[in-house]
Amino acid sequence: MTDSLFFWLKELVHFLIVPFNTFWILLVTALILKLFNHKSKWTSRLNIIAVLFILWCSLPVTSNWMLAPLENRYPVVKEDNPIWKRADAILVLGCRHYEQPDGVFADQWHACSLARNLQAAIMYREHNIPIIVSGGLLANRQLTEAEANRYFLLKLGIPAEKIVMSPSGLNTQQETAALRELLYGKTVALVTSASHQLRAKRHLELQSVRVIPIPVDFLSENGDLWAGPDLKSLARSHRAFYEWLGLAQQYFSVHL
Structure with missing residues (x-):
């Protein structure tokens, strides 16, 4: 039972760290709230959160900011080194x-x-x-x-x-x-x-x-990153979420 619960919890986390999945969940939740409670303040709040979230994940500068610290942890080592x-x-x-x-x-x-x-x-x-x-x-x-x-x-x-x-x-x-x-x-x-x-x-x-x-297999980039949203940044954000969560899970499994 515990193993099954852990498996489905892990699958849920993997689903949620895909930026578009979380974006649509927020929008659908806002729509449901509006259908059942027209006066709910959370409808507009969730819409705003969804837009800000997907914008954050799809911008080169912010997605690089999340992933670069992991990818630049160790220097590039060429084959003749x-x-x-x-x-x-x-x-x-x-x-x-x-x-x-x-x-x-x-x-x-x-x-x-x-x-x-x-x-x-x-x-x-x-x-x-x-x-x-x-x-x-x-x-x-x-x-x-x-x-x-x-x-x-x-x-x-x-x-x-x-x-x-x-x-x-x-x-x-x-x-x-x-x-x-x-x-x-x-x-x-x-x-x-x-x-x-x-x-x-x-x-x-x-x-x-x-x-x-x-x-x-580097995804982060150097140079001028002040550009508009793109799909590569979404992939970069997904990888960043995956690895930061993996590191958190590793830390707690070792120290708890």
């Missing part, structure tokens, strides 16, 4: 792939998986240490994320014997716990999305794994 070459392995955490039999190879990958796998392959060309791929079986998939990422790396010419799979875990906490036996006391070059680095690094350190962050 000697700092990561003291690692025992390159670690690629799972993200998401698509299984479309009639699609081309490049269309089978979410942007986060594409960036992580490609960077790991480039790093291997520079320094051929093992690549560890992790991630379990997501809903409506035939392959685990680890198996899919192994397939990606094989396509890019990485030798099969240099790819180690850990096909377990449906989230970062589960993935890193499954990696404990394999990586205890070792150092990894962690290739994951820039906004995800802090949370993933902390989870690995809880498993006694030393981490050299290799951030990829």
Whole structure:
């Protein structure tokens, strides 16, 4: 019962952190209030909150303000930088792939998986240490994320014997716990999305794994951000909400 409640609560949170979902919920709530109570002051208040919320999420300057502190936590480390070459392995955490039999190879990958796998392959060309791929079986998939990422790396010419799979875990906490036996006391070059680095690094350190962050898949931008609303900013805000909530959940699970 508790596990089921936690699952649905998590699904609700994932639904609400999508800016457009919250925007429409606020508008529909305002409409319902107006239908049942014409004099309710909350009708206009909720409409104003909805407009301000979606405007905040869709502006480049505000969405960057929320996401940039996470993505800029660790510096960019290029493949020729000697700092990561003291690692025992390159670690690629799972993200998401698509299984479309009639699609081309490049269309089978979410942007986060594409960036992580490609960077790991480039790093291997520079320094051929093992690549560890992790991630379990997501809903409506035939392959685990680890198996899919192994397939990606094989396509890019990485030798099969240099790819180690850990096909377990449906989230970062589960993935890193499954990696404990394999990586205890070792150092990894962690290739994951820039906004995800802090949370993933902390989870690995809880498993006694030393981490050299290799951030990829940046969404935040530099330069003049004073522009009008755009869809990219909504995606940026969604990722910021997701990671800040993930960090909060991580903090309370460790300290409570």
